[in-house]
Amino acid sequence: MDFAPLRALLGARLSTGPSDLALHGQSEAHFPPMPPDAVAYPETTAEVSDILRMCAAQGIAVIGWGTGTSLEGHALAPKGGLCVDFARMNRVLHVAPEDMLARVQPGVTRMALNAELRATGLFFPVDPGADASLGGMAATRASGTTAVRYGTMRANVLALEVVLADGRIIRTGTNAPKSSTGYDLTALFVGSEGTLGLITELTLRLHGQPEAVTAAICAFDDMRAAVEAVITTIQSGIPMARIEFVDGATVRAFNAHAGLDMAPCPHLMVEFHGSAAGVREQAQRFGEIVAECGGGAFHWAETPEARAKLWKLRHNGYYAARALVPHAAPLTTDICVPISRLAEAVEETAADIAASGIPGPILGHVGDGNFHALLLPDKDSPAQIATAHALAARMAARALRLGGTVSGEHGLGLGKRKYMQAEHGAAWEVMGALKAALDPAGILNPGKLLP
Amino acid sequence: MDFAPLRALLGARLSTGPSDLALHGQSEAHFPPMPPDAVAYPETTAEVSDILRMCAAQGIAVIGWGTGTSLEGHALAPKGGLCVDFARMNRVLHVAPEDMLARVQPGVTRMALNAELRATGLFFPVDPGADASLGGMAATRASGTTAVRYGTMRANVLALEVVLADGRIIRTGTNAPKSSTGYDLTALFVGSEGTLGLITELTLRLHGQPEAVTAAICAFDDMRAAVEAVITTIQSGIPMARIEFVDGATVRAFNAHAGLDMAPCPHLMVEFHGSAAGVREQAQRFGEIVAECGGGAFHWAETPEARAKLWKLRHNGYYAARALVPHAAPLTTDICVPISRLAEAVEETAADIAASGIPGPILGHVGDGNFHALLLPDKDSPAQIATAHALAARMAARALRLGGTVSGEHGLGLGKRKYMQAEHGAAWEVMGALKAALDPAGILNPGKLLP
Numbered sequence A, B: 001m002d003f004a005p006l007r008a009l010l011g012a013r014l015s016t017g018p019s020d021l022a023l024h025g026q027s028e029a030h031f032p033p034m035p036p037d038a039v040a041y042p043e044t045t046a047e048v049s050d051i052l053r054m055c056a057a058q059g060i061a062v063i064g065w066g067t068g069t070s071l072e073g074h075a076l077a078p079k080g081g082l083c084v085d086f087a088r089m090n091r092v093l094h095v096a097p098e099d100m101l102a103r104v105q106p107g108v109t110r111m112a113l114n115a116e117l118r119a120t121g122l123f124f125p126v127d128p129g130a131d132a133s134l135g136g137m138a139a140t141r142a143s144g145t146t147a148v149r150y151g152t153m154r155a156n157v158l159a160l161e162v163v164l165a166d167g168r169i170i171r172t173g174t175n176a177p178k179s180s181t182g183y184d185l186t187a188l189f190v191g192s193e194g195t196l197g198l199i200t201e202l203t204l205r206l207h208g209q210p211e212a213v214t215a216a217i218c219a220f221d222d223m224r225a226a227v228e229a230v231i232t233t234i235q236s237g238i239p240m241a242r243i244e245f246v247d248g249a250t251v252r253a254f255n256a257h258a259g260l261d262m263a264p265c266p267h268l269m270v271e272f273h274g275s276a277a278g279v280r281e282q283a284q285r286f287g288e289i290v291a292e293c294g295g296g297a298f299h300w301a302e303t304p305e306a307r308a309k310l311w312k313l314r315h316n317g318y319y320a321a322r323a324l325v326p327h328a329a330p331l332t333t334d335i336c337v338p339i340s341r342l343a344e345a346v347e348e349t350a351a352d353i354a355a356s357g358i359p360g361p362i363l364g365h366v367g368d369g370n371f372h373a374l375l376l377p378d379k380d381s382p383a384q385i386a387t388a389h390a391l392a393a394r395m396a397a398r399a400l401r402l403g404g405t406v407s408g409e410h411g412l413g414l415g416k417r418k419y420m421q422a423e424h425g426a427a428w429e430v431m432g433a434l435k436a437a438l439d440p441a442g443i444l445n446p447g448k449l450l451p
Helices: A004-013 A018-023 A045-058 A110-120 A134-139 A185-189 A223-235 A248-258 A276-292 A304-315 A317-324 A339-356 A382-401 A417-424 A426-438 B004-013 B018-023 B045-058 B110-120 B134-139 B185-189 B223-235 B248-258 B276-292 B304-315 B317-324 B339-356 B382-401 B417-424 B426-438
Strands: A038-040 A062-065 A082-085 A092-096 A101-104 A157-163 A169-172 A198-205 A212-219 A242-246 A267-274 A298-301 A362-364 A370-375 B038-040 B062-065 B082-085 B092-096 B101-104 B157-163 B169-172 B198-205 B212-219 B242-246 B267-274 B298-301 B362-364 B370-375
Touching: A004 A038, A004 A045, A018 A038, A045 A062, A045 A082, A045 A157, A045 A198, A062 A134, A062 A198, A092 A110, A101 A110, A110 A134, A134 A198, A157 A185, A169 A185, A169 B426, A185 B185, A185 B426, A212 A276, A212 A304, A223 A242, A223 A267, A223 A276, A223 A339, A242 A248, A242 A304, A248 A317, A248 A362, A267 A276, A267 A304, A276 B276, A298 A304, A304 A317, A317 A370, A339 A362, A339 A370, A339 A382, A370 A382, A382 A417, A417 A426, A426 B169, A426 B185, A426 B426, B004 B038, B004 B045, B018 B038, B045 B062, B045 B082, B045 B157, B045 B198, B062 B134, B062 B198, B092 B110, B101 B110, B110 B134, B134 B198, B157 B185, B169 B185, B212 B276, B212 B304, B223 B242, B223 B267, B223 B276, B223 B339, B242 B248, B242 B304, B248 B317, B248 B362, B267 B276, B267 B304, B298 B304, B304 B317, B317 B370, B339 B362, B339 B370, B339 B382, B370 B382, B382 B417, B417 B426
Parallel strands: A038 A082, A062 A082, B038 B082, B062 B082
Antiparallel strands: A092 A101, A101 A198, A157 A169, A157 A198, A212 A267, A212 A298, A242 A267, A242 A362, A362 A370, B092 B101, B101 B198, B157 B169, B157 B198, B212 B267, B212 B298, B242 B267, B242 B362, B362 B370
């Protein structure tokens, strides 16, 4: 690889320093380091276009990088090449409150956008927990706790600017709320994990900050009762803003991590958005369902501070659960099933984990049928690690058997490509044909997603 | 073309009768007849697959047909070939009330599905007016009066079965509410207008029938006041189920068509869905906005019968407006702009139409920034027809100038392909590359959508 043309373009913004390469070869997942050969820090779309033309000319692999918070190794460089880090493309370009839209560069994080929106009465709702970049969230079709109400990135990206493998710059979508003019390229790039192009600009849908917000947590004696309460709530059409499940093991992790004294049993954590009267009505109806399902009393988080504390607890669930077994090699899972099969999926998974002898707290965005088990095998035990991978494979098979998907929100990256044939069959070949049409040399994020 | 193999497959379900060909060469739009060479009536996905393999072998063009209610000539056969009419694939295959999903064949119409759903407490909300087939609605990314609340077909198709140009059968999506496993092929086929494959099965999202529904109509002295009321309503986050604008000319058409005596001025027609208390709250907030904008009193349609009458009036708007000028060659338009530019777009269009001397009632789904002018030039006046086409072209240019799209919901068909370069630029070439990847011989709906 001859990086001279890139160095001429970017100067000191092309890095080959060992610490920078090491940083961009790590992930939050269980994969070994896979560093790129260089890291580029472009500042403009034109530079990204030049970078791609230069890399295409030499067949250099190109991998996009947001904040590195992927849980499936999306941004690792198993074949080396150039990592394009969007840290310097982090401007909010335009906010149009009257159209409830924001145009941003890909390196803007969701929290940075929401800080900028605070005075407008609007917010961007998609919340995967981590303060991920919006470009990365679009590339991986992220979702999280609020998707049950506001949708995933699929629903909240209106338009994109994308640089293709050959350096061409295209725009997908318009600022109109809907359109029926041809193929939905926006939806094609959202979730394409950097294999079809690099996103250099996003137009995002904003939502009105609700007049009233209230959150609560309540305990259940057993997992099935909690999951049944979720299913009934969703089927009854209550517009929950969040409805999260945590099992007893996760609560023990919360207690240890945050110095709490919660009962170590399954809990639901919920949030209601609406008018003051609307929120009261939702909370009342949800309360009736919880009571019917044998749930305990609500602990309300009425103030913004109390709510922030509640959701910080939930968002730190991953780290809290990891801390349960400091000597573990954690393996994160992420399946999503039709809501009618949720109780079955969670119960079978819990039983399978219990039988394995490996710690595996379960938590998830159950309003969408989506949950995670964080499997915690001892990092020095190849047998336990193999057991954990077998558990994860059985979760994936279970999701497919129940009509669901092997990934609700974490994406494929390096970890889940192996399930693509089972989930998509011949449709996976179609994805391969689309990839070949737009990136015939296969320079964009090679080794990921495709056959 | 040798239809012998198709005849062996389909027997009497392959038709070359002149009346059948003529019927499938007509449209609701202004195009001259363009009949296919034969019409197939498959009954199974396997037959559709066989049809496509046989047509691919001979390079015969294949055009899907639902109910023929497209307004842009999508299903016409400008190059002849085989029309595949899905009339005999019209079964509701499965309803899963607990998952709020229905699996249907493409020939099921939206009203047939809703009749079947009546006892479940659920409904399918997308409502383009015509009783279109669900396969056709997916293929054209249809929307209509309720999209402001429930989304377009993009949001309401969860999964598809599709037969590709070479006869391969694929499934896109799963029954889980969300997924992040690879390219969003469902979204790619929705709106592809039969150019990438034929849809043979759809999994649709259902919604709970609202506890309470109420509808109303109210008059405004002028167009800008009505449009400002819409803009304020949308920006304030009131979850309108429908919010439709009709201008004075449309009201005169309603009066003539339905024997009414409404004031011939701009009106808004609205519907609220929710709990009893929620609907009251929405109606009160909307009433305040209307009063601030100088709108008149509401006429409420409280009973199901009164509501049905109100929306029948709106849905017959197209035919009522056509009847205003019986000797016309109607030209339908369909632009969509960001809500902040809606008043400007409607006013400029109205002024342009007024200056032209051609009747052109304006009506639309203004909650989405989407509206139509039905241009009514004299069918024996080439000058008036040319003027109407020039008006339509200026509407398209206006939509693009204001950040919008040349088609909010009618799609491209034969009428709007000419605007694709202006709207999409280099992204149109990308659509061409995707088409070439999946249908290299170009047998699927040739002459439509692509460069």
